[in-house]
Amino acid sequence: xxxxxxxxLVLAVVTAGAVWAQDNVLTEEEQAQGWQLLFNxxxxxxxxxxxxxxxxxxxxxxxxxxxxGDVITEAxxxxxxxxxxxxxxxxxxxxxxxxxxxxxxxxxxxxxxQVLDSAGVESPxxxxxxxxxxIQAPSVNMARxxxxxxxxxxxxxxDLLTVTHNGVPVVVLDLDEWTEAHQNPDGTANKFPxxxxxxAREGHIALQHHGQRVLYKNVKILPLD
Numbered sequence: 001x002x003x004x005x006x007x008x009l010v011l012a013v014v015t016a017g018a019v020w021a022q023d024n025v026l027t028e029e030e031q032a033q034g035w036q037l038l039f040n041x042x043x044x045x046x047x048x049x050x051x052x053x054x055x056x057x058x059x060x061x062x063x064x065x066x067x068x069g070d071v072i073t074e075a076x077x078x079x080x081x082x083x084x085x086x087x088x089x090x091x092x093x094x095x096x097x098x099x100x101x102x103x104x105x106x107x108x109x110x111x112x113x114q115v116l117d118s119a120g121v122e123s124p125x126x127x128x129x130x131x132x133x134x135i136q137a138p139s140v141n142m143a144r145x146x147x148x149x150x151x152x153x154x155x156x157x158x159d160l161l162t163v164t165h166n167g168v169p170v171v172v173l174d175l176d177e178w179t180e181a182h183q184n185p186d187g188t189a190n191k192f193p194x195x196x197x198x199x200a201r202e203g204h205i206a207l208q209h210h211g212q213r214v215l216y217k218n219v220k221i222l223p224l225d
Contacts, residue, residue, distance in 0.1 A: 023059050023217050030220070038073060038205065039219040047071045048103070053209055060215040061207065063094070070206040072103050078202035079224035083153045085217050088117045090146050092212035095133060098156060101200035108192060110203060111135075113154055113163050115214065119143040130165040134190040135178065138163070138170035157224060158201060175199065
């Protein structure tokens with residue numbers, strides 16, 4: 001019931017965002033609900049590991065093609081709703097990581113929702129946009145073409161995760177079902193040496209720079225704990 005109520009709130013957030021005109025600013029209603037901006041539209045205040053391959057461009061966090069390095073929040077978060085708008089370029093590969101226990105080992109101590117140029121893929125897999133990377137594929141491909149803004153909203157509530165891509169819930173999973181390292185409940189393999197049931201339930205958030213150009217804006221979080 002608790003998860004269902006939070007999912008209803010997620011869908012309300014996505015619907016409200018569809019008509020939200022001003023970027024990187026919280027509405028009075030969001031402020032009253034307890035939302036926090038993770039990106040102010042001006043600089044990387046609140047983020048660490050920022051290098052020359054991350055710039056501010058037209059009110060967006062933007063990667064420079066050919067570079068690398070993930071930007072990571074200074075703060076840690078446990079249960080939350082995280083919302084971010086993003087735009088991919090041709091062939092772009094990025095990701096939204098959360099509950100990172102060790103900022104020096106983002107990939108193996110955090111959970112990734114894939115951000116990818118995968119519009120038009122008929123049967124999305126565990127590496128396509130909206131997937132929990134190597135863990136669960138999106139139920140439907142909601143990826144938009146290159147150059148169009150998209151939204152990814154992630155609900156993390158104890159062992160339960162929901163990923164909503166462009167207004168549609170595409171992943172719903174229970175981390176406690178991932179009881180073995182390197183293996184998913186359906187018997188397929190994954191690369192992670194820690195079973196997801198044993199992953200930290202609180203940690204940092206990161207945006208991945210995988211070498212291609214990607215833009216982010218309206219990055220905000222509603223802590224639930």
